[in-house]
Amino acid sequence: MFPLYDLNHARRPAWVxxxxxxxxxxxxxxxxxxxxxxxxxxxxxxxxxFFQDPFGEGYRLLTSMFLHGGFFHILSNMWFLWVFxxxxxxxxxxGRFLLFYLLGGVAAALAQGLFTPTSPxxxxxxxxxxxxxxxxxxALFPRAYVVSLVFFILPLFLTLPAGVxxxxxxxxxxxxGLLGLPGVAWWAHLGGFLFGVWAGPRLARRWRRW
Numbered sequence: 001m002f003p004l005y006d007l008n009h010a011r012r013p014a015w016v017x018x019x020x021x022x023x024x025x026x027x028x029x030x031x032x033x034x035x036x037x038x039x040x041x042x043x044x045x046x047x048x049x050f051f052q053d054p055f056g057e058g059y060r061l062l063t064s065m066f067l068h069g070g071f072f073h074i075l076s077n078m079w080f081l082w083v084f085x086x087x088x089x090x091x092x093x094x095g096r097f098l099l100f101y102l103l104g105g106v107a108a109a110l111a112q113g114l115f116t117p118t119s120p121x122x123x124x125x126x127x128x129x130x131x132x133x134x135x136x137x138x139a140l141f142p143r144a145y146v147v148s149l150v151f152f153i154l155p156l157f158l159t160l161p162a163g164v165x166x167x168x169x170x171x172x173x174x175x176x177g178l179l180g181l182p183g184v185a186w187w188a189h190l191g192g193f194l195f196g197v198w199a200g201p202r203l204a205r206r207w208r209r210w
């Protein structure tokens with residue numbers, strides 16, 4: 001199921017979400033210009049290197065979340081951030097949301113690293129931080145509705161509560177992580193999501209409840 005939009009319209013501009021999308025796009029263009037392979041090796045999160053020298057390699061926890069492996073990778077991450085990020089930013093405020101996003105990306109990378117501590121494969125992408133945003137949305141707006149596209153012979157449009165949609169999404173990350181499917185940092189997704197579920201309500205302002 002691919003989310004098209006939610007029915008939970010924010011009342012204030014999501015400046016940080018827009019800024020993060022812009023920064024990620026610019027970083028991706030620089031990555032293409034400088035050579036993706038060299039950039040990913042220099043700035044991607046490599047668990048084996050990090051656990052050998054956490055202080056010297058710690059910068060990768062931040063830089064890795066602004067790198068992407070291709071156009072579909074960055075488009076899907078930015079789309080999920082765009083759909084779900086505005087309401088979370090509105091509840092937290094701009095500064096708290098930016099801090100939350102960065103911490104969510106760090107927590108996601110560490111979660112993946114704990115499950116693959118000797119891996120020499122670089123981990124890149126904003127999906128860990130975006131997963132934290134999804135977790136916060138799940139905790140803060142479980143009854144908001146999400147319109148999603150499903151391909152089942154013919155395209156179908158489903159409108160589901162966010163609690164159902166995002167709960168199903170999290171279950172898929174867990175299942176695919178347990179199956180050990182390669183190519184995607186499933187534990188980073190799940191770690192970011194759980195961080196968002198925990199931290200989202202704690203950072204949210206109290207003026208609006210669901």
